[in-house]
Amino acid sequence: MHYTIDGLKLNCETLGPERGEPILLIHGFPLSGAMWRPLGELLRDECRLIIPDLRGFGASEASDDASMARYADDCAALLDAVGERRPVAVAGMSMGGYIAFEFFRRARKRVVSLVLVDTRPGADGEEARRGRFATAEKVLAQGSAVVADAMAEKLFAPGAPADLKKHWRDEMAGANPRGVAAALKAMAHRADSTPDLKRIDVPALIIVGEHDAITPPAESEAMHRAIRGSTLETIPDAGHMAPVEQPRIVADALRRFLPSR
Numbered sequence: 001m002h003y004t005i006d007g008l009k010l011n012c013e014t015l016g017p018e019r020g021e022p023i024l025l026i027h028g029f030p031l032s033g034a035m036w037r038p039l040g041e042l043l044r045d046e047c048r049l050i051i052p053d054l055r056g057f058g059a060s061e062a063s064d065d066a067s068m069a070r071y072a073d074d075c076a077a078l079l080d081a082v083g084e085r086r087p088v089a090v091a092g093m094s095m096g097g098y099i100a101f102e103f104f105r106r107a108r109k110r111v112v113s114l115v116l117v118d119t120r121p122g123a124d125g126e127e128a129r130r131g132r133f134a135t136a137e138k139v140l141a142q143g144s145a146v147v148a149d150a151m152a153e154k155l156f157a158p159g160a161p162a163d164l165k166k167h168w169r170d171e172m173a174g175a176n177p178r179g180v181a182a183a184l185k186a187m188a189h190r191a192d193s194t195p196d197l198k199r200i201d202v203p204a205l206i207i208v209g210e211h212d213a214i215t216p217p218a219e220s221e222a223m224h225r226a227i228r229g230s231t232l233e234t235i236p237d238a239g240h241m242a243p244v245e246q247p248r249i250v251a252d253a254l255r256r257f258l259p260s261r
């Protein structure tokens, strides 16, 4: 369903009973809310899942001025739009995790817990930043296949089915180049969230695929040490796309974690 937020038509799906425990699921780059579908099917009888397409992704309109703050504010506005006033579990995968940190800084009262999936707290170094700007220009000139082809192999655990890899390569290649370029620049400009880890005072679940080659398990282990009382779940036979590769194991980790269950 579309909602007009900050002058843009943004798509946000909701699944599950309205009274179910609310979870905001923020997708990674260059993906869309569709990445949460396998997990959503497993949890929809128990939880209320709020699944936005970030600006410029999926069925949401793009703007050239994306930032972690704008994405986080869009998510907060979408919670209002779907009538969700309760504090929510904020779950973010990779770039979605960067946004979850920003959401926590900007709207602490709306966060009952954090679920940090295949992500990292650190900002880009100078070289990575330059690479993002160069890739953004390429994507605008040549299309999103540039990013899809560079990422497709790195996303999955060794031995992941070829049709799964092809499906997600094609999804990424079909992403809106304006949205992809804007997100690359937004990630390049994102803040370092590492100093905030010790200020996280809500329950935190950290999930990482054992073979994650983009945000490797060592980064999640370091986050786990830095966030007091956090839980770390390492997902077997999964790479960077743990919720897509092993939705059942990820769903069970969430069930164990969600505080009111």
Ligand code: MLT
Pocket: 027, 028, 029, 030, 093, 094, 095, 096, 187, 214
């Ligand atoms: C993602 O999966 O969201 C991206 O790989 C994150 C990044 O490029 O830093």
